[in-house]
Amino acid sequence: MTAAQAAVGLFDPVHPARTLVLGEAASAWWHKADAQTREVLPAHLASAGVREVYRCRGAPLLDAPTWQQAGIGLHQDPGTAAQQRLARLRATCADASPxxxxxxxxxxxxxxxxxxxxxxxxxxxxxxxxxxxxxxxxxxxxxxxxxxxxxxxxxxxxxxxxxxxxxxxxxxxxxxxxxxxxxxxxxxxxxxxxxxxxxxxxxxxxxxxxxxxxxxxxxxxxxxxxxxxxxxxxxxxxxxxxxxxxxxxxxxxxxxxxxxxxxxxxxxxxxxxxxx
Structure with a gap:
């Protein structure tokens, strides 16, 4: 896996990749977290280097202005499974390799x-x-x-x-x-x-x-x-x-x-x- 491919990953609030793909696992975490944790999540991820988030099938609803204000681009893809979107993004990174x-x-x-x-x-x-x-x-x-x-x-x-x-x-x-x-x-x-x-x-x-x-x-x-x-x-x-x-x-x-x-x-x- 190239460095560019490794920079794309599934939702992980502890060790996040630069580009995150959110699906059902992210939804499970979202519903277990308290309101304050959910509120500061965009700023927390931005400080950890996250720059893009893809919201896929099963992911929680996100407030786009809040994420954009934190400096994170939010992409809506509710019809695609998270693993499928992850594979596509990594394939794109591979095609862009030297x-x-x-x-x-x-x-x-x-x-x-x-x-x-x-x-x-x-x-x-x-x-x-x-x-x-x-x-x-x-x-x-x-x-x-x-x-x-x-x-x-x-x-x-x-x-x-x-x-x-x-x-x-x-x-x-x-x-x-x-x-x-x-x-x-x-x-x-x-x-x-x-x-x-x-x-x-x-x-x-x-x-x-x-x-x-x-x-x-x-x-x-x-x-x-x-x-x-x-x-x-x-x-x-x-x-x-x-x-x-x-x-x-x-x-x-x-x-x-x-x-x-x-x-x-x-x-x-x-x-x-x-x-x-």
């Missing part, structure tokens, strides 16, 4: 959101189709809309126009849901990993990169996203590489790093070599 559009193919692979990037013609669509045929799902092709929903949470989706469609050179535009079934398309996914395809004919790897891979962190909307560089020259079938990168990423999230484990085993062999 966003950016990146070029690439965005997929859901083994429970991770993977953005495949690289220069035009490097084989992003071919790799994406290979992954889809292996049971993974397309989220967005070409133009990936990303929004920052929380401090370290990026959520990606397709534009409504392109949703479910993908362009592959030689095949044209494809309807992925109709070709591979509805499970092959996903509406949105968290961005967890970026896989950048390198089209260098003979990409060189340093000793450290051979041990730990060619990795970096890419900043997207002020969020650091792990990025892996895969050489197209390593082979035409990179789908198993991406799947394995995802499995390795899950291990890294638990704190396990294969390179560190290998170095520890190597160090143990040096310090305490096995007896011949």
């Amino acid at each position: 966003g950016i559009t990146l070029h690439g193919v965005f997929l859901s692979v083994l429970g991770l959101g993977v953005l495949i990037t690289g220069p035009s013609g490097v084989g992003k669509s071919e790799l994406a189709l290979d992954l889809i045929s292996r049971g993974h799902a397309l989220v967005a092709d070409d133009a990936v809309e990303l929004q920052r929903r929380a401090a370290d949470l990026l959520v990606g989706r397709s534009s409504p126009l392109l949703a479910g469609f993908m362009e592959a050179r030689g095949l044209g535009v494809l309807d992925i849901g109709r070709c591979h079934g509805p499970g092959a398309v996903k509406a949105r996914e968290r961005l967890d990993l970026i896989v950048h395809l390198d089209d260098s004919p003979r990409p060189g790897f340093s000793g450290e990169e051979r041990l730990r891979g060619r990795r970096s962190l890419r900043t997207v909307l002020e969020v650091a996203v792990p990025e892996i560089f895969l050489a197209r020259g390593l082979g035409h079938n990179l789908a198993p590489m991406v799947e394995t990168a995802c499995r390795d990423h899950w291990l890294r999230l638990t704190g396990y790093h294969a390179a560190d484990a290998f170095e520890a085993r190597q160090q143990l062999q040096i310090l305490d070599p096995p007896t011949p």
